[in-house]
Amino acid sequence: MTAPGLERLALNTATTKRWTAAEAIEGCVRAAIPAVGLWRDQVAATGLSRTAELSRAAGIAVTSLCRGGFFTAADAHGRAAAIEDNRRAVEEAATLGTDVLVLVCGGLPPGSRDLPGARQMVADGIAEVAPFAAQHGVRLAIEPLHPMFCADRAVVSTLGQALDMAESVDPGPASPNAVAPAVGVVVDTYHLWWDPQLFAMIDRAGPRILAFQVCDWVLPLPADALLGRGHVGDGCIDIRAIADAVTAAGYRGYTEVEIFNQEVWDTPGDETLRIMADRHRQYLT
Amino acid sequence: MTAPGLERLALNTATTKRWTAAEAIEGCVRAAIPAVGLWRDQVAATGLSRTAELSRAAGIAVTSLCRGGFFTAADAHGRAAAIEDNRRAVEEAATLGTDVLVLVCGGLPPGSRDLPGARQMVADGIAEVAPFAAQHGVRLAIEPLHPMFCADRAVVSTLGQALDMAESVDPGPASPNAVAPAVGVVVDTYHLWWDPQLFAMIDRAGPRILAFQVCDWVLPLPADALLGRGHVGDGCIDIRAIADAVTAAGYRGYTEVEIFNQEVWDTPGDETLRIMADRHRQYLT
Numbered sequence: 329m330t331a332p333g334l335e336r337l338a339l340n341t342a343t344t345k346r347w348t349a350a351e352a353i354e355g356c357v358r359a360a361i362p363a364v365g366l367w368r369d370q371v372a373a374t375g376l377s378r379t380a381e382l383s384r385a386a387g388i389a390v391t392s393l394c395r396g397g398f399f400t401a402a403d404a405h406g407r408a409a410a411i412e413d414n415r416r417a418v419e420e421a422a423t424l425g426t427d428v429l430v431l432v433c434g435g436l437p438p439g440s441r442d443l444p445g446a447r448q449m450v451a452d453g454i455a456e457v458a459p460f461a462a463q464h465g466v467r468l469a470i471e472p473l474h475p476m477f478c479a480d481r482a483v484v485s486t487l488g489q490a491l492d493m494a495e496s497v498d499p500g501p502a503s504p505n506a507v508a509p510a511v512g513v514v515v516d517t518y519h520l521w522w523d524p525q526l527f528a529m530i531d532r533a534g535p536r537i538l539a540f541q542v543c544d545w546v547l548p549l550p551a552d553a554l555l556g557r558g559h560v561g562d563g564c565i566d567i568r569a570i571a572d573a574v575t576a577a578g579y580r581g582y583t584e585v586e587i588f589n590q591e592v593w594d595t596p597g598d599e600t601l602r603i604m605a606d607r608h609r610q611y612l613t
Numbered sequence: 614m615t616a617p618g619l620e621r622l623a624l625n626t627a628t629t630k631r632w633t634a635a636e637a638i639e640g641c642v643r644a645a646i647p648a649v650g651l652w653r654d655q656v657a658a659t660g661l662s663r664t665a666e667l668s669r670a671a672g673i674a675v676t677s678l679c680r681g682g683f684f685t686a687a688d689a690h691g692r693a694a695a696i697e698d699n700r701r702a703v704e705e706a707a708t709l710g711t712d713v714l715v716l717v718c719g720g721l722p723p724g725s726r727d728l729p730g731a732r733q734m735v736a737d738g739i740a741e742v743a744p745f746a747a748q749h750g751v752r753l754a755i756e757p758l759h760p761m762f763c764a765d766r767a768v769v770s771t772l773g774q775a776l777d778m779a780e781s782v783d784p785g786p787a788s789p790n791a792v793a794p795a796v797g798v799v800v801d802t803y804h805l806w807w808d809p810q811l812f813a814m815i816d817r818a819g820p821r822i823l824a825f826q827v828c829d830w831v832l833p834l835p836a837d838a839l840l841g842r843g844h845v846g847d848g849c850i851d852i853r854a855i856a857d858a859v860t861a862a863g864y865r866g867y868t869e870v871e872i873f874n875q876e877v878w879d880t881p882g883d884e885t886l887r888i889m890a891d892r893h894r895q896y897l898t
Binding site: 436440441442443447474475476478479480483485486488489492521522523524525545547548549550551553563564565566 | 721725726759760761763764768770771773774777806807809810830832833834835836838848849850851
């Protein structure tokens with residue numbers, strides 16, 4: 329059912345925010361897009377086991393579940409609640425048949441200026457969830473976010489930092505021929521394109537790359553900086569160069585399109601998927 | 614004329630955008646702030662030689678001139694014009710009696726996705742201006758800007774990258790006892806606070822730190838991301854920790870307050886300088 333050129337394309341459902349998981353799966357079938365990265369709220373709207381059934385019945389692979397993380401909190405109670413929520417996310421990922429849980433790690437706790445402390449909370453949280461995830465056959469994918477989200481969404485800001493963290497929790501074999509590690513990273517073009525160390529760190533990451541997400545950097549930034557992402561090709565990122573580096577590092581998974589953008593969200597989903605497919609063929613095949 | 618606790622405080626005149634250079638110098642005298650970092654447009658409003666006379670007569674030190682840079686351009690003509698403009702900036706700095714020219718290096722040329730190419734243009738531009746600057750006794754201070762400005766303002770995004778660039782142009786002695794290098798860096802808390810490598814890179818920078826600028830990261834980001842900066846203490850940056858590291862690296866110059874913020878610009882300058890002085894005493898002495 330996959331169309332030529334789309335074999336490695338996946339829809340991350342943040343791109344079609346108004347769709348439930350069921351609608352996203354149906355949309356992928358219509359667009360001949362073979363895989364989907366799911367968000368928990370959209371899965372909840374359809375129902376967890378029903379989403380799992382629908383994707384299996386449709387032959388749509390689930391690349392990842394977004395998201396766990398948000399480990400930083402002002403007190404022990406908040407941090408324990410975060411661990412508990414991450415365990416639920418691990419179980420949901422396993423039920424959905426994906427072995428990748430994406431972690432958006434959390435920003436500074438309210439009122440805090442202790443960035444090293446927040447980073448330690450993240451490392452501690454991942455270390456605490458990792459054994460539970462491994463028991464469920466789910467790998468944890470640390471997503472470094474653009475530094476402009478350091479204060480409020482993710483104190484993990486570079487691929488190098490994410491790799492340091494992954495290796496500290498899971499020092500296991502990371503040679504190209506080894507089994508995929510239990511803790512790895514997400515490479516997202518939007519968050520990482522500016523990093524002078526990016527290509528060296530992609531090479532270093534090797535089998536720790538558990539997900540590859542793409543969208544473009546479009547100027548000017550909108551009023552809500554979270555929503556400034558564009559379709560592949562609409563901005564200034566050399567996405568093909570990054571994709572080639574990710575492939576050279578050994579990644580063979582899907583290329584997930586994840587776009588936070590009000591205008592994209594206001595576009596009918598089928599039209600968005602058509603643009604995605606066109607751009608994927610133009611820039612990434 | 615300096616008040617206790619303010620010996621190392623400087624006003625960067627971007628903070629008092631509505632003031633000419635003359636007004637900023639007079640304001641510093643009233644506020645017992647001993648130094649000023651000047652912007653070229655405000656100097657032009659007062660006149661170059663008149664600004665130099667006024668600061669000397671008032672006993673206000675000129676810490677730096679902002680800014681040279683913007684080396685990236687779509688064609689050779691544009692790049693040559695940038696070099697020429699930087700030479701003028703060097704001459705202006707020398708006339709003003711400061712030995713530091715701050716470089717905001719420029720973003721991607723319009724329509725370009727070639728980030729490595731843009732970075733090479735910056736390195737080439739600095740190399741071309743450096744001998745001229747040295748002849749005039751002016752040092753070039755590369756300012757890494759926050760990665761959210763990579764596309765449109767500065768492809769130099771981290772302190773480590775700025776140091777690599779400075780060392781490639783000017784490999785000269787960088788030991789703590791050596792003469793200050795001809796090409797160095799600016800450490801600005803707003804642009805660099807998120808960097809996991811920041812403290813290691815400040816230590817590495819040592820005598821290459823030619824300017825130290827401070828302001829705070831305030832949420833939410835405003836519609837114009839350029840204008841989201843706050844007074845020291847209003848946001849989430851541990852500014853004292855960064856200041857201590859800069860001092861430990863050997864920096865003995867001024868702490869320049871540089872705030873781009875519409876609300877601050879709409880505040881009477883004397884009131885802004887009063888807040889600056891209060892916060893400096895509270896957080897940085």
